[in-house]
Amino acid sequence: MRHAKGPLLSIDLTDRTTSEADITDVLASFIGGRGVGTKLAHDRVPFDADPLGEENRLYFTTGPMQHSQMSFTGRMNATAVSPLTDGLFSSNAGGFMSRNFTATGYGAVELRGASDELLALHVTDEGVEFEPVPDLAGATTSETVEYVEESQGLEAEHVANIGPAGENEVRFASIMTSESRAFGRGGLGAVLGAKGVKLITFDGDSTQEVDIPPIQMDVHREAATDDHIMKRQGTTSVTDLGNEVSALPTRYFSELQFEGVEGINGDRVEEKKFKKGTCSACAFACKLPTKDEERGVETEGPEFETVMSFGSNCAVDDIVDVMQSNELCDQLGMDTISAGDTVAAYLASEDEFGNVELVHETVEKIAHREGVGDLLAEGVARCHEELGVENWSVKGLEFPGHDGRTLQGQGLSFAVANRGADHMYATFYALEYPLVDKDQAMDPSGLDAKPQRLIDRENHHAVLDSGVVCKFSRGFVTDERLAELLGEEFDDLMAVGSRIVDLERHFNNQRGLDRDADTLPYELPGIEEALDDYYTARGWTAEGTVPDGRLAGSGGAAPADD
Template sequence: MLHATGPMLTVDVGEQETVETDIDDVLETFIGGRGVATRLAHERVPFDADPFGPENSMFFSTGPMQTSNMSFTGRMNCTSLSPLTGGLLSSNAGGFMSRNFADTGYSVVEFTGVSDELVVVHVRDDGVEFEPVPDLEEATVPETTEYIEETHGLSEEHVACIGPAGENRVRFASIMTTESRAFGRGGLGAVLGAKNVKAITFAGDSRRAVEIPPVQMDVHREAATSDHIMKQQGTTSVTDLANEVGALPTRYFSELKFEGVEGINGDRVAEKKYKKGTCSSCAFACKLPTRDEERGVETEGPEYETVMSFGSNCSVDDIVDVMKSNELCDRYGIDTISGGNAVAAYLASEDEFGNVDLIHELVEKIAFREGVGDLLAEGIARFHDELGVDNWTVKGLDFAAHDGRTLNGQGLSYAVANRGADHMFTTIYAWEYPLVAQDEALKPTGLEGKAPHVVRQENARALEDCGIVCRFSRGFMTPERFEGLFGADYDDLLAVGSKVVELERHFNNQRGFDRADDTLPYDLPDFEAALDDYYAQRDWNEDGTVPDGYVDDAPVSAD
């Protein structure tokens, strides 16, 4: 089976020491990316670790496809304990860093400990340098990448960094790469901030040779020649459909349709797009460099999730205002979904929906934990009572834009997903709108028979994250092509994805998560029966826990 190659490098930022570890057995079993990082975290991070403590590790990992030139592979994985959810969480970012990471020759780089001073950690194939950077305290993401380029000659494509939000431990702070791409959900930027690491750079000339079957060129050619609406509008191409079917959260989740959708839909984004945007080696080019010269706003995006969080959910109907919110979040290192939803919650509490000046002011206050921003920076699950608003989260993670009250299978997915209300854990919404062929589509309402679909899509998404292959490869990366690339039966590959989901669940079980956490802030028909079916499909206990003895805890030892 095709898998990533190379050792793990452990970087103790407190002791400023490094150790290499042979992890071939883990790579052979879990392929790479999220799977390998999850397996390593399960063994190396104490179940009772504090997300902000020195014992919490952060794992950056790549997969075998990052040694290829195939489209949909310009991504990489980051795994750690989330300060927002309290559970093990993996986040996936695009851009151009993954291949620079692969050039170090490592398949995984683990960061542990806490530095005594603010540092940039330079990871190269010939060693690691710890650079004190006191002058970068609370520097923005562009300021940080500019410093690294001027001082070290490394472009933004080599850099993963945090903004002020990460340093100030905003619980939904992002790690930014290529300036505008984010390891967004779950607050991993705050973990890096707690370690007193401002930025990490990756460079070298030691990329491992991995033989990729020629089917990769079929995928790449089709990505280049396809006439897909995402090439013009990115994920915002779904905005009008979501609004039409009643799945677009509006005014802090109180409504499901937005009367101002025409001001923030895919057409408006396409009008502001001024050039093509892509990730490393990808010919699909679905990214959205946008600008408005009249108001001096330039950003990448917004994507659909940001159109929801800072648009309809805040009752904002001007795409340039949403672009500005997106720009601010990228500058300060804030997840646009959680950032926008937190702001929407505050607007609901103050009856200030649509107040654009206040929205932009709140983003900055969150980043620096100033005034009410200090409260909002804790995340909705921690502040909702104080503001007197409903708790629109699952496991502490607030909801994405494809609303489960209309797309019921997506609702079930939000409830059971290990990282909370995240749409990318299954992307089952695509089958319920539908965005797939009619013969594959699912009826959006009702949960009968949905649990097996949720399980299969969780496994498929986990497999993609091991590869690492972009979510938007749907329709290009067929099961047959997975088999051709990875050299294994597709059901066997899905079994790898299943094991990853189970390892995440088992880890979180040890931290107290169980059935009581697989819940929703709204009712769905036959929800408890669907939950029972989901657990049965996975051979888990009725209380939502993985059975004792199910997980192999063989240690990974250092050389």
């Protein structure tokens, strides 16, 4: 099986020391990316670690496909215990940093401990520089990137950083890379902030050899020539469909259709798009650089989930207003889904839906924990009671679009996903709109036959996240091609995906997350029976826990600390 290569670089922020360890067995068993990050965290992070404490560790990882020049591979992974969900969490970001990471020669980078002053870390194939950067306290993403360009001669694609939200430990703070791309969900930016790390750069000339088969060029050629609507509208191409089938959360989830959808849909985004945008090596080019010259707003996006969270869910019907919310979150370093939903919860509590000025003012307050922003920075699960609104989250993670009350298999996916209410964990919504061929589609109503199909998709996506391969490669990277690219039988790859899901769940079980956490804020007919079927098929207990014996033979043990 093809896998990432290189040792584990462990960076102790407390002592400002580094060490290396051989992780060949882990890489060979878990491919790279999310799989390797999960295995390392499971074996090296204490089960009772405080997400914002020194014992939590954060892992950066890539996969074998970052050694190719194939489309859909400009991505990488970060893994840590989430301050938002309190469970093990992997977040995936696009952009241009992944190949600079592989150039360092490392298979994984671990951050442990915590610094007593704000640091910049510069990781190269020659070692690590610890640079105190007190003057960057409170700096935005752009200000931080500008500093690195001037002081280190490195452009944005070498940099991962946090904004004020991460420094202030906002529980849904992002790690930003390539300036406008985000390790968005789960609050891993707050983990960096708690560790006193403002930024980390990757650079080198030690990329290791991974032999990728010629099929990569077929995928790349098809990505370049396909006339896909996402090339014009990105994920916002689904906005009208979501609204049409009553799956577009509106006014803090109180409605499922938005009367102002025409002001924020894919056509409006396409009108504001002024150039192509892409990730490293990708010819699909589905990103969305947008600009409104009249109001002086320029950003990358918004994608569909931001259109939902800051648009329909806040009852905002002007795409430029949503663009501004998107840019604020990018500059301040916050997940647009969790931030938008939390702002929507606040608007609901104040009966202020559609108040754009209040939306933008509240985003700023959250990032700096000023006034009501200090409460909202804790996320919906921790602030809903004081606001007097319902808790629209699963395991502490706020909901995206693709509403599970209509797309009921997606609802089941939200309930059981180890990350919580995350649409990318299995992208089950694609089967129910549907966005796939008719022979793969499923009736959006009911849960019959969906638990096993959900498991298959979760396992498959765990492999993609370990590869690392973009989820929008659907239709280009077929099952057969994925097996050829990774040099393993497809069924054996799916077994790797299953082990990754097991490890995530086992870690979370030790933190008290079980069946009681696999719940939704709405009734879903048949969900208890579906949970039983899901757990049985996974080999878990009826309480949603992983038997210890199931982890036997789950791959090479992660190395112990020096």
